[in-house]
Structure formats: C-alpha cells, structure tokens
Amino acid sequence: QVQLVESGGGLVQAGGSLRLSCAASGRTFRDYAMGWFRQAPGKEREFVAAVSWRGTYQADSVKGRFTISKDNDKNTVYLQMNSLKPEDTGVYYCAADSQIFTSSQAMRVRETYDYWGQGTQVTVSS
Numbered sequence: 414q415v416q417l418v419e420s421g422g423g424l425v426q427a428g429g430s431l432r433l434s435c436a437a438s439g440r441t442f443r444d445y446a447m448g449w450f451r452q453a454p455g456k457e458r459e460f461v462a463a464v465s466w467r468g469t470y471q472a473d474s475v476k477g478r479f480t481i482s483k484d485n486d487k488n489t490v491y492l493q494m495n496s497l498k499p500e501d502t503g504v505y506y507c508a509a510d511s512q513i514f515t516s517s518q519a520m521r522v523r524e525t526y527d528y529w530g531q532g533t534q535v536t537v538s539s
Contacts, residue, residue, distance in 0.1 A: 415439040415528040417507045422533030425497055429537070433492040435507030435530060443485040446510040446520055449492045451535070453503040461505070462492060463520040470517055475501075497537045504532040 421433040435447070446465035452458040462471045462481035469481050480493040490507060508526035519525045 415442075415445070415509050415511070417509060417528055417530035419505065419507045419530045419533040422505060422535045424536045424538065427497060427499055427537055427539050429497050430493070430495045431497065431535060433494065433505055433507075433533060433535075435490045435492075437488045437490070437507075437509060439488070441511070442488045442509075444511075444513055446512075446515050447481075447483055447490040448508045448510065448520060448526060449481060449490075449505060450508060450523060451501075451503040451505045452532075453500075456503075458506065458523055460521045460523070464490065465510075465515065465520060466513075467517055467520075470520060472521075494535070497535075499537045499539045502535060502537050505535050506530055506532045 416438040418436045448463035449461040464481045464483045478496045483490045507530040509528040
C-alpha cells in the first residue's frame with residue numbers, strides 16, 4: 414500500500430511560482446512512476462506531468478513552465494510551477510503507478526495510476 418500526501422498549494426498572482434510536493438510512503442517508491450494531474454471546477458481531471466525511469470513528460474499546456482522531479486532518497490516528487498496562469502487553477506493530485514514498464518503514452522492516462530493523494534488547491538489570480 415502506498416500513501417501520498419501533497420502540499421505546497423496556495424493562492425498566487427499570475428506570473429508567479431509555486432512548488433508542489435508529494436510525500437510517499439512505501440519501500441518501493443523508487444520503482445514507481447509518479448504523475449501530477451489537476452482538476453478545475455466542472456472539468457475532467459487532466460494530465461500535467463509524469464516522471465519514471467524512462468524520463469519526464471509534460472502536457473503541452475505546461476511545457477516550458479512546469480518541471481517535475483523525483484527524489485528517491487526523500488520519497489518525494491515535486492512539481493515546480495513557474496509563469497502561472499489563471500487557467501492553471503485547480504486541485505492538483507499526485508499519483509503513483511506501481512507497474513515498472515508503463516509506456517510513456519500510458520503515463521498520461523489517469524486510469525494507469527494505482528494510488529492517489531487527496532489533492533492540494535492551486536489558485537492563480539489575474
């Protein structure tokens with residue numbers, strides 16, 4: 414069983430930055446692919462970024478602004494968000510995928526992930 418706890422959300426003005434953290438329990442954290450998703454009010458939960466042994470991946474909407482990283486020693490995954498826009502507003506969720514050989518395409522799919530955190534709110538004001 415894996416437990417994920419997100420932190421770092423908040424209110425920020427457009428153009429500002431935030432860093433989200435996701436602390437994970439479990440001894441096999443280093444084997445997991447980790448993803449960030451977000452959900453705006455009235456919208457579907459969408460892929461933001463993911464990291465695995467294959468590399469890092471971002472949605473086109475955040476490419477060049479958001480960076481995902483993983484610290485296996487701290488069992489933590491981060492999402493550095495720069496140049497934030499009002500459309501980045503939403504609840505951000507951390508997710509873990511226990512399958513080692515997940516394809517880069519599958520890492521962008523919500524149903525791929527086995528474990529989810531409770532989410533952290535990010536609000537970007539204009």
